Amino acid sequence: MANSIESVLVETRVFPPPQDFVKQANVSGQAAYQALLEEADRDPNAFWGRMAREQLQWTKPFTKVLDESRAPFFEWFGDGELNVSANCLDANLKNGNANKVAIIFEADSGEVLKVTYQQLYERVCKFANGLKSLGYKAGDRSIIYLPMSIEAIVAMQACARLGITHSVVFGGFSAKSLHERIVDVGASLVITADEQMRGGKAIALKPAVDEAFGMGGCEAVRHSIVYKRTGGKVNWDAKRDVWMHDLVEKQATDCAPVPVNAEHPLFILYTSGSTGKPKGVQHSSGGYLLWAKLTMQWVFDAKASDVFWCTADVGWVTGHTYITYGPLAAGLTQVVFEGVPTYPDAGRFWKMIQDHKVSIFYTAPTAIRSLIKASDANDAHHPKSYDMSSLRLLGSVGEPINPEAWMWYYNNVGGGRCPIVDTWWQTETGGHMITPLPGATPLKPGSCTTRLPGITAAIVDELGGDVEAGHGGFLVIKRPWPSMIRNIWGDPDRFEKSYFPPELRGYYLAGDGAQCDKDGCFWIMGRIDDVLNVSGHRLGTMEVESALVAHEMVAEAAVVGRPDATTGEAVVAFVVLKRSRPEGDEAIAIGKQLRDWVAKEIGPIAKPKEIRFGDNLPKTRSGKIMRRLLRVVAKGEVVTQDVSTLENPAILDQLSKPV
Numbered sequence: 001m002a003n004s005i006e007s008v009l010v011e012t013r014v015f016p017p018p019q020d021f022v023k024q025a026n027v028s029g030q031a032a033y034q035a036l037l038e039e040a041d042r043d044p045n046a047f048w049g050r051m052a053r054e055q056l057q058w059t060k061p062f063t064k065v066l067d068e069s070r071a072p073f074f075e076w077f078g079d080g081e082l083n084v085s086a087n088c089l090d091a092n093l094k095n096g097n098a099n100k101v102a103i104i105f106e107a108d109s110g111e112v113l114k115v116t117y118q119q120l121y122e123r124v125c126k127f128a129n130g131l132k133s134l135g136y137k138a139g140d141r142s143i144i145y146l147p148m149s150i151e152a153i154v155a156m157q158a159c160a161r162l163g164i165t166h167s168v169v170f171g172g173f174s175a176k177s178l179h180e181r182i183v184d185v186g187a188s189l190v191i192t193a194d195e196q197m198r199g200g201k202a203i204a205l206k207p208a209v210d211e212a213f214g215m216g217g218c219e220a221v222r223h224s225i226v227y228k229r230t231g232g233k234v235n236w237d238a239k240r241d242v243w244m245h246d247l248v249e250k251q252a253t254d255c256a257p258v259p260v261n262a263e264h265p266l267f268i269l270y271t272s273g274s275t276g277k278p279k280g281v282q283h284s285s286g287g288y289l290l291w292a293k294l295t296m297q298w299v300f301d302a303k304a305s306d307v308f309w310c311t312a313d314v315g316w317v318t319g320h321t322y323i324t325y326g327p328l329a330a331g332l333t334q335v336v337f338e339g340v341p342t343y344p345d346a347g348r349f350w351k352m353i354q355d356h357k358v359s360i361f362y363t364a365p366t367a368i369r370s371l372i373k374a375s376d377a378n379d380a381h382h383p384k385s386y387d388m389s390s391l392r393l394l395g396s397v398g399e400p401i402n403p404e405a406w407m408w409y410y411n412n413v414g415g416g417r418c419p420i421v422d423t424w425w426q427t428e429t430g431g432h433m434i435t436p437l438p439g440a441t442p443l444k445p446g447s448c449t450t451r452l453p454g455i456t457a458a459i460v461d462e463l464g465g466d467v468e469a470g471h472g473g474f475l476v477i478k479r480p481w482p483s484m485i486r487n488i489w490g491d492p493d494r495f496e497k498s499y500f501p502p503e504l505r506g507y508y509l510a511g512d513g514a515q516c517d518k519d520g521c522f523w524i525m526g527r528i529d530d531v532l533n534v535s536g537h538r539l540g541t542m543e544v545e546s547a548l549v550a551h552e553m554v555a556e557a558a559v560v561g562r563p564d565a566t567t568g569e570a571v572v573a574f575v576v577l578k579r580s581r582p583e584g585d586e587a588i589a590i591g592k593q594l595r596d597w598v599a600k601e602i603g604p605i606a607k608p609k610e611i612r613f614g615d616n617l618p619k620t621r622s623g624k625i626m627r628r629l630l631r632v633v634a635k636g637e638v639v640t641q642d643v644s645t646l647e648n649p650a651i652l653d654q655l656s657k658p659v
């Protein structure tokens with residue numbers, strides 16, 4: 001990271017919001033932003049209460065905004081009741097949006113399907129009725145393992161309609177990761193597809209579900225509902241498997257939304273932490289939806305005429321908040337894309353922006369960086385070869401965006417006209433936390449700029465004391481906010497320890513290192529724990545290490561991150577085999593075997609970019625692996641640190657050489 005941090009810290013360009021954007025913005029100008037900020041700081045409960053009453057439709061109004069009596073297990077709007085799906089769908093039918101296009105779906109092949117709010121409502125109701133007919137009800141948990149599709153959104157919304165807590169597992173995760181989540185969440189239902197299409201290739205999904213069931217411990221699952229995406233051959237268990245089209249065929253097109261308590265878990269989404277076991281981040285219904293909707297209006301400046309496109313997958317939190325829930329709650333038309341940015345060629349995103357007249361585009365730095373390379377190599381794939389004039393706002397999420405990529409995005413995609421909202425947030429925060437407001441905040445390339453109203457973000461030291469501007473520290477949120485994580489599913493101790501360590505005065509610890517400049521702008525420096533960020537995906541080094549040592553040949557493994565020009569960070573693994581250290585062709589062959597093994601254990605995103613073999617790992621005399629030194633070695637740099645505490649300093653030479 002060193003180079004990118006340096007280039008970030010010398011960045012001095014500032015881009016004030018364009019006047020014509022300010023004029024029409026939902027939050028228009030600095031003074032409007034300051035007024036919201038002050039209102040929220042002065043009396044947070046009054047502020048959040050006002051927002052929740054104005055933004056959401058409650059079937060039973062709440063009387064209490066925040067209950068802190070069991071902190072850090074905060075409760076928001078705790079005696080209120082509502083239904084999330086009714087706020088996303090029924091509300092739009094009442095608002096006159098029934099015939100408005102809700103989703104423009106573009107398949108991997110380029111085929112386009114559109115559904116209106118009325119049609120989406122009917123599809124969600126039919127699916128919910130189907131779930132009811134199988135006996136599913138509020139309080140049950142479902143696993144959703146689907147490709148990017150209208151069906152995925154329908155499945156999530158149908159669960160929300162009945163109060164079934166969903167846990168979406170990204171389609172790129174392996175059978176083993178899927179199994180771990182089915183068991184941990186205690187699912188009674190799995191919703192999947194035969195196959196998914198990515199880059200012109202069919203990739204099997206259902207076999208991974210079958211394999212997960214075969215691993216045991218999934219006996220609570222009564223059905224797997226299967227969406228026929230490709231018609232590829234699948235094995236069928238007549239007792240358990242149900243085709244989605246058969247299930248919904250004869251169902252009624254209305255289904256009464258089930259009111260749930262505001263604190264009812266809408267979903268659980270697994271994310272990496274600093275141990276080998278992913279954390280089931282539990283989110284609420286009321287507080288979560290409030291923030292999903294508000295940030296659509298504030299940060300994305302959502303207007304009835306917008307065409308919104310978030311390129312994330314619904315398997316990640318970005319897809320939950322800014323595909324399944326936020327855009328629908330805000331009544332927008334949105335693009336949903338099945339495929340990959342480079343198929344059939346690297347102009348795909350730009351062509352889709354042109355074809356669907358996208359006005360708000362939200363993507364990840366890793367996608368931008370890979371498309372920069374492709375555009376430089378071939379003019380036909382450059383944004384300038386497409387009509388991008390429909391765009392008015394750009395967004396970035398998932399990792400720090402380096403100023404070079406920011407400038408390219410700004411000039412080439414946004415034509416120098418569109419503000420970029422660099423949104424810092426996390427699975428745990430439910431929605432945006434630190435980000436520019438496009439009609440108010442001066443932009444600084446590489447900085448996610450300032451905190452949103454009601455979000456008390458700050459930089460502190462290890463005892464929770466405020467750190468002065470210009471100095472690094474821990475990024476914390478001092479006061480609770482409505483869309484915050486409620487618990488780690490089944491592990492309240494880990495929840496408290498991970499996010500509310502006692503020495504930090506009850507602040508929420510985000511796990512990122514950052515600093516604030518004199519203008520109150522935040523600069524994120526990266527994780528403070530053993531979590532890597534590869535292409536915007538969180539990955540625990542311990543998870544990869546556990547996968548490696550689970551291989552019969554491996555005795556020991558240490559995994560570190562290395563800065564990577566495209567993926568942000570790359571996984572480098574140092575491995576000691578049970579047999580002697582391999583060299584040459586044999587090392588290459590075993591390295592490949594282990595990389596494929598990790599892909600099978602966790603998923604392709606976890607595949608180490610490089611594996612190096614040693615007779616041993618660098619350890620202190622007390623036996624601790626010196627990951628700090630391995631990070632230096634992985635970068636190809638010379639170790640200049642003191643190695644006198646090492647048990648075996650000579651090992652560093654061996655590990656310095658790539659296979």
Ligand code: 6R9
Nearest residue numbers: 397398399400422423424425426427512524
């Ligand atoms: C939404 C999402 C969260 C971690 C977070 C941080 C990094 C996300 C960022 C950013 C710098 C941004 N991160 N957005 N870093 N600038 N705009 O990505 O959630 O997958 O849980 O990752 O991603 O390190 O802690 P999640």
